[in-house]
Amino acid sequence: MISLQEENELIDQVLGGKQDSYARLVDHYKSYAFTIAVKILENRGEAEEAAQDGFIKAFHYLKDFNRQARFSTWLYRIVFNTAVSYKRKKRIPLSGIESHDRADEQEDSLEREDKKAFVSKAMDHLNEVDRLAIQLYYIKEFSLEEVAEMMGQNMNTLKVRIHRARQRLADELKKILNEEALTL
Amino acid sequence: MEKFTKVLDDQLLDYLDGKLDPSKLALLKTQLESSHALKARLDELRLVHRVLASSKLESPSTTFVNRVMVNLNKTSLSSSLSPKNGLLLLMGVTVATVMLLVLLGAGVFDQFKGSLSLPETLPAQKYLQESLPAIAVNGKLMINILVGLNLVLAFLVLDKTVFKPYFQRRAGAQL
Known part of the structure; x- marks a missing residue:
């Protein structure tokens, strides 16, 4: 864990020419950056490349970083934009949200997996921006402000968007569960 | 409701x-x-x-940090011209320049000299009191400018595709 003061010191060291200090920042934020890229690209290989590219861009633009915002928010926005441009260029096909959760799949109960699959199916009815907003909002460490900043949206607009997306998901889920019940 | x-x-x-x-x-x-x-x-x-x-943070590969640090001094991965495309572009520019120089040497463009008069039926003509001036055209000069621009483009592509990656690799090896 890096404190805000430590983070500022590391940024100063990097700006002073000590490149190795950047490795600590990369190490600290790599999972968050990678998760953002995975949510956007839904492809781990592409996401890894996009997240790395985001870190490289952030390094080159570090001198322009004004410290009024948090470094993390600034970095996530760069990673977000990089991943979005990767998606536009490569037109990666969409897949379900939980398709990458392999580690704990075996431990999960069948019922939980079913619910996940149904929510994933319901997600297909959301537009891409809503889907992304909701997924980023549920990464525990990201506040609503951070997600709004990352996506370049007004916070109130984003809050409404996330509320409506969840309502829509609940409605779609209800329909799916009713259909499933009828086929039994 | x-x-x-x-x-x-x-x-x-x-x-x-x-x-x-x-x-x-x-x-x-x-x-x-x-x-x-x-x-x-x-x-x-x-x-x-x-x-x-219940969605969790994703973990990237164990070599993630190393790969970022190794590529730190390279230009952005997504914005760089791939070596294959760069070399193809360079070849195209070189062939075009050589062809233009050969044609120029053979005197093909020497005859393209003269002036270009704007047609009198031009819609703007009825609003103008004076006749429109004729534009001097020198084919040889235009091709020379085109060759010059091609050479500048060829140098830029050569720099981005060959020189920059080469010197970056050398600098990286020295770290």
Whole structure:
């Protein structure tokens, strides 16, 4: 864990020419950056490349970083934009949200997996921006402000968007569960 | 009715997020006890909330940090011209330049000299009192400019595709 003061010191060291200090920042934020890229690209290989590219861009633009915002928010926005441009260029096909959760799949109960699959199916009815907003909002460490900043949206607009997306998901889920019940 | 449902949905979602005002919270709890439909709606929204909240942080590969650090002094991966495309572009520019120089040497463009008069039927002509000036055209000069621009482009592509990656690799090897 890096404190805000430590983070500022590391940024100063990097700006002073000590490149190795950047490795600590990369190490600290790599999972968050990678998760953002995975949510956007839904492809781990592409996401890894996009997240790395985001870190490289952030390094080159570090001198322009004004410290009024948090470094993390600034970095996530760069990673977000990089991943979005990767998606536009490569037109990666969409897949379900939980398709990458392999580690704990075996431990999960069948019922939980079913619910996940149904929510994933319901997600297909959301537009891409809503889907992304909701997924980023549920990464525990990201506040609503951070997600709004990352996506370049007004916070109130984003809050409404996330509320409506969840309502829509609940409605779609209800329909799916009713259909499933009828086929039994 | 729909507006009323949306307001209640918003309150239920704020409740699930733990962001509902204490004053509204007490009222909502009373409503939940008395309304079976509202309780059912809360269960629907809670299911979505729980599934979404169970998503975890993804871990990149173990070489992630190293790969960022190795590529730090290279230009952005997505914006760089791939070596294959760069070399193809360079070849195209070189062939075009050589062809232009051969034609120029053979004197093909020497005859393209003269002036270009604008047609008198031009729509703007009826508003002008004086006749439009003729534009001098020198084919040889134009091709020379084109060759010059091609050479500048060829140098830029050569720099981006060959020189820059080469010197970056050398600098990286020395670190």
